[in-house]
Amino acid sequence: xxxxxxxxxxxxxxxxxxxxxxxxxxxxxxxxxxxxxxxxxxxxxxxxxxxxxxxxxxxxxxxxxxxxxxxxxxxxxxxxxxxxxxxxxxxxxxxxxxxxxxxxxxxxxxxxxxxxxxxxxxxxxxxxxxxxxxxxxxxxxxxxxxxxxxxxxxxxxxxxxxxxxxxxxxxxxxxxxxxxxxxxxxxxxxxxxxxxxxxxxxxxxxxxxxxxxxxxxxxxxxxxxxxxxxxxxxxxxxxxxxxxxxxxxxxxxxxxxxxxxxxxxxxxxxxxxxxxxxxxxxxxxxxxxxxxxxxxxxxxxxxxxxxxxxxxxxxxxxxxxxxxxxxxxxxxxxxxxxxxx
Numbered sequence: 453x454x455x456x457x458x459x460x461x462x463x464x465x466x467x468x469x470x471x472x473x474x475x476x477x478x479x480x481x482x483x484x485x486x487x488x489x490x491x492x493x494x495x496x497x498x499x500x501x502x503x504x505x506x507x508x509x510x511x512x513x514x515x516x517x518x519x520x521x522x523x524x525x526x527x528x529x530x531x532x533x534x535x536x537x538x539x540x541x542x543x544x545x546x547x548x549x550x551x552x553x554x555x556x557x558x559x560x561x562x563x564x565x566x567x568x569x570x571x572x573x574x575x576x577x578x579x580x581x582x583x584x585x586x587x588x589x590x591x592x593x594x595x596x597x598x599x600x601x602x603x604x605x606x607x608x609x610x611x612x613x614x615x616x617x618x619x620x621x622x623x624x625x626x627x628x629x630x631x632x633x634x635x636x637x638x639x640x641x642x643x644x645x646x647x648x649x650x651x652x653x654x655x656x657x658x659x660x661x662x663x664x665x666x667x668x669x670x671x672x673x674x675x676x677x678x679x680x681x682x683x684x685x686x687x688x689x690x691x692x693x694x695x696x697x698x699x700x701x702x703x704x705x706x707x708x709x710x711x712x713x714x715x716x717x718x719x720x721x722x723x724x725x726x727x728x729x730x731x732x733x734x735x736x737x738x739x740x741x742x743x744x745x746x747x748x749x750x751x752x753x754x755x756x757x758x759x760x761x762x763x764x765x766x767x768x769x770x771x772x773x774x775x776x777x778x779x780x781x782x783x784x785x786x787x788x789x790x791x792x793x
Contacts, residue, residue: 490533494540501544505551512548512559515541520566526573538570539584546591553595560592561611567618582621589622590629597629604630605637612642616651623658635662643668666690666699681707 461468469477485492497515500507519538526534542563549556567585574581596604608626612619619626627635639659653672660668670678670687677683684707691700 490537497544501547505548508548512545516562520569535580542584542588549595557595560588563588586625590625593626593629601634601637604634605641608638609641612655613645613647616649616655620651620654627662632663635659639663679707
């Protein structure tokens with residue numbers, strides 16, 4: 453067997469860290485925890501979990517309260533540590549479920565309800581944060597599957613009605629371990645609420661899918677949406693999954709394009725229009741005739757000259773038309789035949 457190299461032995465792996473011994477590792481962790489608040493908090497919660505549920509519950513309560521009330525913005529440098537802290541809290545709640553499943557379910561409800569406050573602290577929506585809440589919803593689903601179906605249905609509908617947009621994303625993960633009968637009870641209660649908030653129709657659709665009620669799924673779409681190919685394919689797949697071939701074909705036929713419209717849409721000329729069609733152009737409006745401004749007359753301009761003496765006009769005429777000489781009528785012709793003026 454080849455002996456490991458010195459470079460591989462210096463890599464930070466669990467196998468190599470075991471060689472340091474428990475005492476040395478404890479000293480290193482305690483030293484680093486003094487400089488990192490998140491690591492110190494994590495170690496304290498791990499110690500509380502090792503002591504038992506009665507010590508872990510207060511620590512979880514304090515962290516949940518901090519997530520619910522904190523308002524400071526998370527910078528891009530703080531984001532990785534913040535997401536790790538959030539997921540660590542979820543994991544500790546799951547550990548609490550080993551001894552106290554009801555207490556763990558209650559903490560998971562609060563954990564999911566605090567998602568809006570957590571989202572407001574981030575500048576933009578993060579997929580890593582959404583993944584943490586999806587895992588929390590799945591963990592909650594496994595805990596709800598152990599409880600009474602009616603109580604589970606009531607709790608799911610109440611939470612979804614309070615925040616439809618969030619549960620529209622989390623319900624598939626939460627309903628996966630739940631029995632179809634429980635989803636059917638939740639669907640009946642949800643339909644009776646008549647909620648019109650955004651995301652509620654998607655909540656009803658997820659509940660109907662989990663209950664296996666295809667007609668309830670159709671009721672979440674408008675009649676016009678059922679005739680679109682994308683929705684028709686989804687409905688047909690649901691019918692095919694339960695062996696309803698005729699219903700699947702009927703759903704697809706409703707979305708099939710009309711033959712006449714299909715032929716006209718395919719026959720296009722080089723101009724992009726159906727053959728025989730013309731472009732309507734309104735007749736051009738005739739331009740109005742130009743109106744003549746008439747002969748231009750030169751108007752006498754006046755200007756204000758130097759300050760006149762008292763008694764004189766303040767306006768001096770700079771140009772005046774020259775008077776024309778008057779033509780006297782012709783006199784009596786002389787004897788020589790010439791006219792004198």
